[in-house]
Each structure stands twice: as structure tokens, then as C-alpha cells.
Amino acid sequence: MKRRTFLRLATASAMSMLAAPYVHAENKKFSEITLRFGGWGGLYDETLRKSVTAPLEERTGLKVEISAGTQSADLVKLVANQKNPPFDVYQADSAYMVEALKANLVREIKEADVPNIKRILPGFREYGDYGIPYSVFTYIPVFNSKQVEKQLKTYTDLARPDLKGRVALPAATFDTWSLYLLALAEENGGSISNMEPAYTLLEQVKPNILALAQSTVAMVQMFENGEASAGVISDARGHEMRAKGLPIVSVYPPQGIYGATSYMNVVKHTKYPEAAFAFLDQMLSDEGMIGLPRAMRLGVTTDIKLPDEIAKDLTFNSPERIALKKKIDWQKWMADRSTRIERINKILRG
Structure with a gap:
């Protein structure tokens, strides 16, 4: 090999050795x-x-x-x-x-x-x-198709008499999970500024309520154990239960989906x-x-x-x-948090 060629190769090799740590860094x-x-x-x-x-x-x-x-x-x-x-x-x-x-x-x-x-x-x-x-993530109505004969179509359907003692709902302290209350209001002529229709309906739903879940894990367990036949839960948890073989149907109300x-x-x-x-x-x-x-x-x-x-x-x-995804005034929703929790607890305790 000629000396000049060797020097070029040696120089290129040295430069690549120097460049490698730099590129790595x-x-x-x-x-x-x-x-x-x-x-x-x-x-x-x-x-x-x-x-x-x-x-x-x-x-x-x-x-x-x-x-x-x-x-x-x-x-x-x-x-x-x-x-x-x-x-x-x-x-x-x-x-x-x-x-x-x-x-x-x-x-x-x-x-x-x-x-x-x-x-x-x-x-x-x-x-x-x-x-x-x-x-x-959305919080939508779900039901067990083997336990509920007539399928649910709206959030309001949770108040149906045939669901007595079979509905699992989240505790009022969950700010996003309890959006079902806003859905109850808006499906029945109310709004985020007028939640009265939701509270009136909650009075009707009360005989149906099996429990107020303190976590999504607790909610899933109620469905797995066959205690709950219907309720409100995240779409992810609905999929999780179906993947386990449970006949859980997710409901997409035409009036809007909350999440x-x-x-x-x-x-x-x-x-x-x-x-x-x-x-x-x-x-x-x-x-x-x-x-x-x-x-x-x-x-x-x-x-x-x-x-x-x-x-x-x-x-x-x-x-x-x-198009069904509901837009929510989160500042308003959070500003009314204390009033909402107090009102719900009062209804359910009464």
C-alpha cells in the first residue's frame, strides 16, 4: 500500500473513532x-x-x-x-x-x-x-345483556324500574366519572347551570342503586360477581370486562357522550x-x-x-x-363541585 493512501485511510479511521463517541453522546x-x-x-x-x-x-x-x-x-x-x-x-x-x-x-x-x-x-x-x-376516556352507560332484557339507550334509562337494586354508580367525589349527572340533566331539559332535572331523576334512580363505587376496580368486581347489571363506567373498563368474557354492552346515547x-x-x-x-x-x-x-x-x-x-x-x-362528544365547561363544573357533592349525598342519605 502506498504511504499516501495509508495515511488517508489511517486519518479516516481515526476520525471515525473520534466521531463515534460524539455521535453516541x-x-x-x-x-x-x-x-x-x-x-x-x-x-x-x-x-x-x-x-x-x-x-x-x-x-x-x-x-x-x-x-x-x-x-x-x-x-x-x-x-x-x-x-x-x-x-x-x-x-x-x-x-x-x-x-x-x-x-x-x-x-x-x-x-x-x-x-x-x-x-x-x-x-x-x-x-x-x-x-x-x-x-x-368516556363514562358511558353499560349493561349485562344476559341480565337486562331491554337494552339501555341513554343515561336516563338507568332510572328504569326493571333495574331496581342492580345499578352501580360512582361516588359523587369523582369529578369526571360523575359526569353522568350532567348527562341526566341535559337529557331532561337541564344544563350545567341548571342541574335540578338530574337531582330529580336521581331521586327516582335511588331504588335502583346497588352501591356507589369508590373505584373502578370495585365497580368491575360488582359486574364480575353478578351483583350489578347496569351502571356507568369508563369505556376502557367496559372493554376490559368484555375481554374477560363478560356480556357487557357499552351504550352510546344519541343525545351525547360524556368524558x-x-x-x-x-x-x-x-x-x-x-x-x-x-x-x-x-x-x-x-x-x-x-x-x-x-x-x-x-x-x-x-x-x-x-x-x-x-x-x-x-x-x-x-x-x-x-360528533356526539359533548363539550364541557370544566371551570363551571369544578366551581360547583362542593354544592353538587352535598346535594347528591343529601338525596342518597335521605
């Missing part, structure tokens, strides 16, 4: 960072680990620590430690977004920060530049905003977005094209269904 630029956020436990958190955090760590080195808890408890922790927050990302549904913004806990997120924001479908960012909508959106937020005083933005961008990617629909049949917020075998099981899987 670029790809693993978050390898020294651990991002923290509060999860919701179970299959939900497991799915986020598989579809969001694991691929992100593989590409960037970013580690994400998910601590299962509740959004209410996480909110309290953030309020108490605003300058040194226990989380970098706060997960909140539509109702708790109101509380997070009121407490000034989260920061604005622009498309320049998270490019995949451009893929979010119209109407899903309910709070302007705050919060990244990640999944959609909420799950948001991810960058906490205001996080030390790692750039890493948090990368995490949110991964969530909105096809790889990140498909996880929950595949595992739990939760709805999507982006323009992702889902496989037919998944899409057919989703609540909002057609233009006609999407």
Missing part, C-alpha cells in the same frame, strides 16, 4: 437525567413504560420514573413544594387541569417545544397552550424542561400514541391511523361518534 444527550411523573398505576403505567419511556430511553438515554398515585394527591404535593417540585411532569384529566392552572403549577407548551403538537386533532387542547392531551381527556403537563419549576418536552413529543408520536388504544382501547388525540381491529373497539371511531 448526541444520541444519549439525556443519559444523566431522570424525569419524574405521577402515574395512575396498573396496566396504564405499564403501557406508558413500553410505548413511551422505553423507546425514549433507548434513543436519548432519558430515564423516566413513574410513581403510581392519584392526580389529587400529586396536586397537593406540587402545591406544597412549588420551588422544588416532586415531579417534572404532572398528569391530570380535564377537571384537574382547572386546579393546576388555578395554582399556577404548569407552564405553557408551544409547537416549537414539542413539534408533534401539530398532530393533535382540533378541539382537544381545551386550555390553550397549556397541557398536552394524550388520551380520551374527559388526560393531559401531560410540564411542571413550572422543573430542572429539566428540555427532557420533559422530549418525553411529551414521544407521547404524541405514533409509537407513543398507539400504546393505550392497543392495551385498553382508550381514545387518541392525534391524527394517528389505527389498525381496524383496534379502531372498531373505540368509542370515538367515526365522524358520527366524534
Whole structure:
């Protein structure tokens, strides 16, 4: 080999050896960072680990620590430690977004920060530049087709006499799950500003109520044990029961479907905003977005094209269904929370 050729090859080899660590460092630029956020436990958190955090760590080195808890408890922790927050990302549904913004806990997120924001479908960012909508869950009537002869078609059907002692409903303290009350009001001439029709109907439903569930797990158990024949539960839990072989039918009332959106937020005083933005961008990617629909049949917020075998099981899987999605004044709903809980408890105790 000529000396000049050898020198060229040697130089190129040396440069590639120098470049490799540099490229590796670029790809693993978050390898020294651990991002923290509060999860919701179970299959939900497991799915986020598989579809969001694991691929992100593989590409960037970013580690994400998910601590299962509740959004209410996480909110309290953030309020108490605003300058040194226990989380970098706060997960909140539509109702708790109101509380997070009121407490000034989260920061604005622009498309320049998270490019995949451009893929979010119209109407899903309910709070302007705050919060990244990640999944959609509805609270719809369900019934056991082997125990209920005449199928339910509306939320109001839960008051039917043939369902006496067989209806499971959520406790009044659940702000999104108790949206069935707003449905009862609006199906019977009321509104979010006039809930009287709902309370009147609740008086009628009272003989039907088997129990007020304190969790979705408790609700599922009532159906599995054959105690409950009808009720209101999330579309994801309905799918879960059907997957177990239970003859549970989900109802999509023509007057409208009520539900909420799950948001991810960058906490205001996080030390790692750039890493948090990368995490949110991964969530909105096809790889990140498909996880929950595949595992739990939760709805999507982006323009992702889902496989037919998944899409057919989703609540909002057609233009006609999407048109049924009710718009909710969350500030009004949360402002009336105490009055609503007091009124419901009074009715049910009486």
C-alpha cells in the first residue's frame, strides 16, 4: 500500500473513532437525567413504560420514573413544594387541569417545544397552550345483556324500574366519572347551570342503586360477581370486562357522550424542561400514541391511523361518534363541585 493512501485511510479511521463517541453522546444527550411523573398505576403505567419511556430511553438515554398515585394527591404535593417540585411532569384529566392552572403549577407548551403538537386533532387542547392531551376516556352507560332484557339507550334509562337494586354508580367525589349527572340533566331539559332535572331523576334512580363505587376496580368486581347489571363506567373498563368474557354492552346515547381527556403537563419549576418536552413529543408520536388504544382501547388525540381491529373497539371511531362528544365547561363544573357533592349525598342519605 502506498504511504499516501495509508495515511488517508489511517486519518479516516481515526476520525471515525473520534466521531463515534460524539455521535453516541448526541444520541444519549439525556443519559444523566431522570424525569419524574405521577402515574395512575396498573396496566396504564405499564403501557406508558413500553410505548413511551422505553423507546425514549433507548434513543436519548432519558430515564423516566413513574410513581403510581392519584392526580389529587400529586396536586397537593406540587402545591406544597412549588420551588422544588416532586415531579417534572404532572398528569391530570380535564377537571384537574382547572386546579393546576388555578395554582399556577404548569407552564405553557408551544409547537416549537414539542413539534408533534401539530398532530393533535382540533378541539382537544381545551386550555390553550397549556397541557398536552394524550388520551380520551368516556363514562358511558353499560349493561349485562344476559341480565337486562331491554337494552339501555341513554343515561336516563338507568332510572328504569326493571333495574331496581342492580345499578352501580360512582361516588359523587369523582369529578369526571360523575359526569353522568350532567348527562341526566341535559337529557331532561337541564344544563350545567341548571342541574335540578338530574337531582330529580336521581331521586327516582335511588331504588335502583346497588352501591356507589369508590373505584373502578370495585365497580368491575360488582359486574364480575353478578351483583350489578347496569351502571356507568369508563369505556376502557367496559372493554376490559368484555375481554374477560363478560356480556357487557357499552351504550352510546344519541343525545351525547360524556368524558374527559388526560393531559401531560410540564411542571413550572422543573430542572429539566428540555427532557420533559422530549418525553411529551414521544407521547404524541405514533409509537407513543398507539400504546393505550392497543392495551385498553382508550381514545387518541392525534391524527394517528389505527389498525381496524383496534379502531372498531373505540368509542370515538367515526365522524358520527366524534360528533356526539359533548363539550364541557370544566371551570363551571369544578366551581360547583362542593354544592353538587352535598346535594347528591343529601338525596342518597335521605
